[in-house]
Amino acid sequence: MSERVSTHGQWSSRFAFVLAATGSAVGLGNIWKFPYITGENGGGAFVLVYLVCIALVGIPIMMAEILIGRRGRASPINTMRMLARDENRHGIWQVVGWSGVVAGFIIISYYSVIAGWGLAYVFRSAAGVFNGVDAAAAKSIFDGLVLDPEKLLAWHTIFMVMTTIVVSRGVRSGLEQAVRVLMPALFVILLLLVGYAMNTGRFMEGVAFLFKPDFGALSAGGVLTAMGHAFFTLSLGMGAIMVYGSYLPKDASIARTSITIAVIDTLVALLAGLAIFPVVFANGLEAANGPSLIFNTLPLAFGHMPWGAFFGTLFFILLVFAAWTSAISLIEPAVAWLVENQGINRVKASTLVGVVAWLLGIVTIMSFSRWRFEFNFAGEKKTTGLFDVFDILTANFMLPLGGLAMALFAGWFMSRQSVVEELGMGDRVGFRLWYYVVRYVTPVAVVVVFLQLIGVIDIKDWK
Ligand code: PHE
Numbered sequence: 001m002s003e004r005v006s007t008h009g010q011w012s013s014r015f016a017f018v019l020a021a022t023g024s025a026v027g028l029g030n031i032w033k034f035p036y037i038t039g040e041n042g043g044g045a046f047v048l049v050y051l052v053c054i055a056l057v058g059i060p061i062m063m064a065e066i067l068i069g070r071r072g073r074a075s076p077i078n079t080m081r082m083l084a085r086d087e088n089r090h091g092i093w094q095v096v097g098w099s100g101v102v103a104g105f106i107i108i109s110y111y112s113v114i115a116g117w118g119l120a121y122v123f124r125s126a127a128g129v130f131n132g133v134d135a136a137a138a139k140s141i142f143d144g145l146v147l148d149p150e151k152l153l154a155w156h157t158i159f160m161v162m163t164t165i166v167v168s169r170g171v172r173s174g175l176e177q178a179v180r181v182l183m184p185a186l187f188v189i190l191l192l193l194v195g196y197a198m199n200t201g202r203f204m205e206g207v208a209f210l211f212k213p214d215f216g217a218l219s220a221g222g223v224l225t226a227m228g229h230a231f232f233t234l235s236l237g238m239g240a241i242m243v244y245g246s247y248l249p250k251d252a253s254i255a256r257t258s259i260t261i262a263v264i265d266t267l268v269a270l271l272a273g274l275a276i277f278p279v280v281f282a283n284g285l286e287a288a289n290g291p292s293l294i295f296n297t298l299p300l301a302f303g304h305m306p307w308g309a310f311f312g313t314l315f316f317i318l319l320v321f322a323a324w325t326s327a328i329s330l331i332e333p334a335v336a337w338l339v340e341n342q343g344i345n346r347v348k349a350s351t352l353v354g355v356v357a358w359l360l361g362i363v364t365i366m367s368f369s370r371w372r373f374e375f376n377f378a379g380e381k382k383t384t385g386l387f388d389v390f391d392i393l394t395a396n397f398m399l400p401l402g403g404l405a406m407a408l409f410a411g412w413f414m415s416r417q418s419v420v421e422e423l424g425m426g427d428r429v430g431f432r433l434w435y436y437v438v439r440y441v442t443p444v445a446v447v448v449v450f451l452q453l454i455g456v457i458d459i460k461d462w463k
Contacts, residue, residue: 004073004082006246008336009170014252016176018260021235021244023179023325025265026186028114029233031319032294034269035276037225039287042217043209046226047273049218053230054262057445060438061236061403062258064410067422069245070254075336076100076239079246080409089413096405100239101334103398105353106390107238108330109360112163113387115323116155117295118316120145125312130303135283138299142292152365157358159320163327164354167335168347179325183264186318190268192311193275196301206277209287210270220453227449228396233265237399237406240329243336254423255430275301291387331357364390404446411439 011017038046072079077097084093124130129141145151197203231237245254272294279297280287289296302312331353338349363371367385374381410419416435425431 003250004071006073007340008247010247010249012176014249014257017244017248017252018257019176019179019183020325020329021241021257021261022183022264023322024235024240024244024329025233025261025326026183026268027322027326028111028118028319029229029326030265030269031190031272031322032114032118032291034229034233035273036289036291036293037229038210038273039277039280039289039293041219041222041225042214043287044211044213045215045218046222047210048213049223049226050229051266053227053445054234054266056437057227057403057442058230058234058236059258059262060434060442061231061407062234062241062262063254063423063434064406064438065236065239065241065403066245066248066254066258067419068406068410068414069242070248070250071418071422072242073246075246075340076242076333077337078340079242083409083414087414087418089409093405093409093413096402096409097239097333097337099398100237100242100402101337103238103394103402104240104330104333105357105360106398107394108163108327108357110364110387110390111323111327111330112159112357112361113152113156113364114291115159115320115327116152117145118319118323119155119159120151121295121299122313122316122320125299125302125309125316128309130299130312131309133299133303135285135296135300138296138303139292141299142295146292146368149365149369152368153362156361156365159323159327160354160358160361162324163331164350166324167328167331167353168350170346182318182321182325185314186322187268187271189311189315189318190271190275193298193301193315194271196305197275197278200278200282202281203274203278205281206274209277209281210273220455224396224449224453227446228400231399231403232395233269234262235326235329237401237403238330238394239333239402242406243333244329246336251424253425255425255434363387400446400449404443407438407442407446411435411443 011020068083069076069079072083074082075097077094080097081091081094084091124141130138133141197206235241276294276297277287279301280289280293283297283300285297298315299312302308302315305311331350334353335346335349338344338352339346342349364387367387372385375384419435420427420431423431423434
């Protein structure tokens with residue numbers, strides 16, 4: 001088969017792809033979400049399950065997703081359709097592409113609202129609002145933001161416009177450059193925050209919380225959340241990495257690239273955890289604080305360190321940038337498809353996608369104030385909003401199921417020869433190991449996590 005060429009262009013090098021894919025992977029998931037879901041699920045055991053999922057499920061699926069993308073060289077919908085045809089498989093496989101586009105819309109709609117919190121905090125920090133605050137003041141600053149739909153709408157709009165502009169210009173001009181500088185800067189600032197955390201006197205408590213597994217604290221739902229987060233944080237299962245892979249030069253090593261991205265992504269998340277939890281414990285806050293966790297804790301750290309307003313501003317700028325480089329990858333699959341199939345240009349396509357995502361974002365905005373509902377969960381009264389529904393539906397269900405389908409497609413439905421050819425690492429030990437994992441270990445792991453959720457198997461009984 002002659003090699004396909006993407007109509008959207010190609011990355012300038014393997015390194016450019018690593019930057020873009022790392023930009024996609026490292027985002028709110030690492031700095032905002034990882035700490036709060038770790039806090040809600042009891043710490044160490046959750047982190048351990050998450051790390052196992054990155055290794056056994058995340059990296060193998062990332063390789064599968066990139067190789068599928070590079071072979072198809074088109075939007076995920078068209079890639080799945082064409083590869084299914086190449087391999088004489090049913091056209092139904094393109095559903096994987098469609099479900100990815102839907103998941104992308106749902107995720108970007110709330111992702112943009114949270115990124116908007118980050119934007120708001122850039123300005124609050126720069127204005128010195130956090131200087132000397134205590135826990136109560138930090139909380140009231142946060143509540144003043146999320147309980148005000150108008151403010152949220154303004155920030156959400158700004159972030160959505162930022163995202164749409166970049167995607168409309170094509171991923172190559174601008175973003176490649178920005179990520180090159182911003183990612184290392186984010187890393188350095190996180191190290192600085194970890195340094196601050198070391199001085200809170202509760203650092204070891206934070207370390208123990210993150211790394212000492214207490215399996216009693218982990219529920220079946222927690223196991224699913226850990227696995228879902230492995231997908232979310234690596235941007236897997238919805239076509240973001242597939243579409244980026246479709247712009248990848250032929251000679252780049254998919255295996256090495258995937259491992260690099262996963263390692264950097266994991267380090268950023270762990271550093272964020274090490275920066276947050278000591279501050280949580282030192283200030284008598286709850287680890288199970290939910291989505292507001294970093295917005296309630298980091299102002300305390302910045303409010304009490306020398307140059308805090310400066311570092312705080314810088315930190316939130318970097319957080320927004322991390323979110324930005326992820327957000328563009330969330331809408332790229334839909335935009336690429338519109339350009340390919342509807343004959344409209346990139347600018348129109350991204351605007352259209354941006355407007356739909358913006359409208360959907362209003363649901364999330366309202367779900368922090370007006371649109372909340374009460375329900376009973378295991379005898380407890382809880383309130384929730386559609387934001388939680390969106391989050392759980394995408395991260396815990398759509399992404400793992402999408403990723404499972406990609407693993408099955410690469411492992412069982414593409415010919416071994418196509419896969420060997422595309423990965424370009426020969427039919428040797430490395431390849432065989434991956435092939436075995438992606439055919440057996442990964443699918444079984446994903447299915448077991450779902451089964452234990454519906455109580456067919458109770459992992460806790462296996463001790
Ligand atoms: N990986 C991103 C993060 O951790 C979120 C994301 C998910 C991006 C899925 C693209 C696709 O913030």
